[in-house]
Amino acid sequence: MTRGTALLFDRTSKRFGDVDAVLPTTLPVEPGEFLTLLGPSGSGKTTLLNLAAGYLDPTEGRLLIGERDVTHVPARHRNVGMVFQNFALFPHMNVATNIAYGLKVRRRPSDEIARRVAEALALVQLDGLGERQIQQLSGGQQQRVALARALVIEPDVLLMDEPLGALDRQLRKAVQLELRRLHEQHGRTTIYVTHDQEEALVLSDRVAVMRNGRIEQIGSSTELYAHPANAFVAGFIGESNLLAATVLRVDKNEAQADVAALGATITAPAAPGLAIGPALLLLRPEHVVLSERDGIEAEVEQSVYLGELVALHLRLKTGGQIWLRRQLNQRVIRGDRVHVGWMNEYLRLLPET
Amino acid sequence: MTRLPFALRCLSYAAGNLVLAFLILPILAVVPASFNRSSFIRLPPERYAMRWYESFVNDSEWVTTLVTSLKVGVLATIVAVIIGTMAAIGLQAMQRRWRILMSALLLAPLIVPVIVTAVAIYRTAIEFKLSGTLGALVASQALLALPIVVINVGISLRALDPSWLRAAAGLGAGPLRIFFTVTLPNIVPGMIGGTAFAFLSSFDEVIVASFISGLQNKTLPVKMWEAMRLEFTPIVAVASVFMILVAVTLFVTARLSGTKQPGEAR
Numbered sequence: 001m002t003r004g005t006a007l008l009f010d011r012t013s014k015r016f017g018d019v020d021a022v023l024p025t026t027l028p029v030e031p032g033e034f035l036t037l038l039g040p041s042g043s044g045k046t047t048l049l050n051l052a053a054g055y056l057d058p059t060e061g062r063l064l065i066g067e068r069d070v071t072h073v074p075a076r077h078r079n080v081g082m083v084f085q086n087f088a089l090f091p092h093m094n095v096a097t098n099i100a101y102g103l104k105v106r107r108r109p110s111d112e113i114a115r116r117v118a119e120a121l122a123l124v125q126l127d128g129l130g131e132r133q134i135q136q137l138s139g140g141q142q143q144r145v146a147l148a149r150a151l152v153i154e155p156d157v158l159l160m161d162e163p164l165g166a167l168d169r170q171l172r173k174a175v176q177l178e179l180r181r182l183h184e185q186h187g188r189t190t191i192y193v194t195h196d197q198e199e200a201l202v203l204s205d206r207v208a209v210m211r212n213g214r215i216e217q218i219g220s221s222t223e224l225y226a227h228p229a230n231a232f233v234a235g236f237i238g239e240s241n242l243l244a245a246t247v248l249r250v251d252k253n254e255a256q257a258d259v260a261a262l263g264a265t266i267t268a269p270a271a272p273g274l275a276i277g278p279a280l281l282l283l284r285p286e287h288v289v290l291s292e293r294d295g296i297e298a299e300v301e302q303s304v305y306l307g308e309l310v311a312l313h314l315r316l317k318t319g320g321q322i323w324l325r326r327q328l329n330q331r332v333i334r335g336d337r338v339h340v341g342w343m344n345e346y347l348r349l350l351p352e353t
Numbered sequence: 354m355t356r357l358p359f360a361l362r363c364l365s366y367a368a369g370n371l372v373l374a375f376l377i378l379p380i381l382a383v384v385p386a387s388f389n390r391s392s393f394i395r396l397p398p399e400r401y402a403m404r405w406y407e408s409f410v411n412d413s414e415w416v417t418t419l420v421t422s423l424k425v426g427v428l429a430t431i432v433a434v435i436i437g438t439m440a441a442i443g444l445q446a447m448q449r450r451w452r453i454l455m456s457a458l459l460l461a462p463l464i465v466p467v468i469v470t471a472v473a474i475y476r477t478a479i480e481f482k483l484s485g486t487l488g489a490l491v492a493s494q495a496l497l498a499l500p501i502v503v504i505n506v507g508i509s510l511r512a513l514d515p516s517w518l519r520a521a522a523g524l525g526a527g528p529l530r531i532f533f534t535v536t537l538p539n540i541v542p543g544m545i546g547g548t549a550f551a552f553l554s555s556f557d558e559v560i561v562a563s564f565i566s567g568l569q570n571k572t573l574p575v576k577m578w579e580a581m582r583l584e585f586t587p588i589v590a591v592a593s594v595f596m597i598l599v600a601v602t603l604f605v606t607a608r609l610s611g612t613k614q615p616g617e618a619r
Contacts, residue, residue, distance in 0.1 A: 076523070076525045
């Protein structure tokens, strides 16, 4: 089972009073992997991260880092690097002293500390800023110092708790790419927590989507996007039209269903757990097409210009409403009458919950 | 701030300065009073002289009381700052209901009327045959100064981000190292403030001291109180000037060393 896992949550759970923050969860993290825990607030993602860091003790289950059982090992004996949302830099120390903290604790010789701090500064592209006070740095620079401080101790696992949450939108985009570059460079096993699906898709090798203390689905960005396990994952990752459907027949991986909004009976891949009866059809807005004549008649309710794309909110003659999102050659405005079709091969039937 | 019309601005300056004058003039009045040549305090003095300064310095009883006051102030402050800092840290770590109970107990000396505290301490000091000793004076003044330190350090502690402590632990530091490298440097401003106020509280305290200090260990405020009741000479004003000097020196020093703390720059 544990063939070379860097970190393993083994039926790990955490209860606060009578609230289950994390239900028993088994999750192996591969060496060198960038794994993101994605979910809304209260989904248990930060609790899971704090369990890995050792800031919380699990209620049940075990936690392994490499081959070592660290379930009851305190944070300071775990060799784990943590980057906090507010960075948690020591305000009374300058940049270099902040970064050197973990090395001083480890009683490294002072020439080695100086060398490794300089290397860490270079890694996050803050060369020469070692003497700066923390208060003199911008948010983005503070974020890099926090990262350097966590990396310089050569942690077995790097943990990041919404590290871009305190940065403005412009900067977030740049730092995302920077984090990805750094990960490819240092190759450390990383667990990253965010509620931002775009961040998760850009950064991660694998994403675990969490809800109510449980992992709903885990997979690569493309897997989650193309084959969501349920309506929650489909709604959380990317834009989606979820249309009410009635499943008539399920064969292995395919099912047939009536979809009132489309006025059609369709056959589409079925998510695991799909049964005869009410279900939801996932139709991504980019898979809705406009046509000259065929298809369902519809009226444009709203037209939103998104730069390279246009999003249309369409009221179908069948009574349903869907979003379309694509590059359009012609100009479409509110009130226009159009014909709507869809790309059959991208449909997917999901259980209701 | 919005700019007020000129007339209103003049008025607000005038009102502000009036309040300041009201606060500070009665205190500053002792300075000219101390330079009186006559045996009575006259304001302004008819003739100026250093006569009462000479009397103060040459009177061993006055000098002894000043030294006693300084000694009590320093010792009581050391005791209060050490115990008060530990208490403030302990309070922070407690569960909510214990914290409320314990902080009420720790702040009691500030809330209970001082005369009640004085009677209680006096009674206890007699019981243990400590009345009139330097030890009893230091202990009682430390007790009165304790809440001041707890409050000042508590304010600094609440500004301490708990994630700094978690970050330090994550980097491998044990509880002692975290205390000395993260907690302590960040509560130094509160400790300096607490030290200054604690010293001043013990240095000029008169009610408890007049119960406890016997003939051997009389403090300066007690001596001043006695002197005023017997003969109201300008020597009391001289003693007041010394007390003001100590207080001002203390606060200027505390302010200067306080601003050097990088923790305060936040």
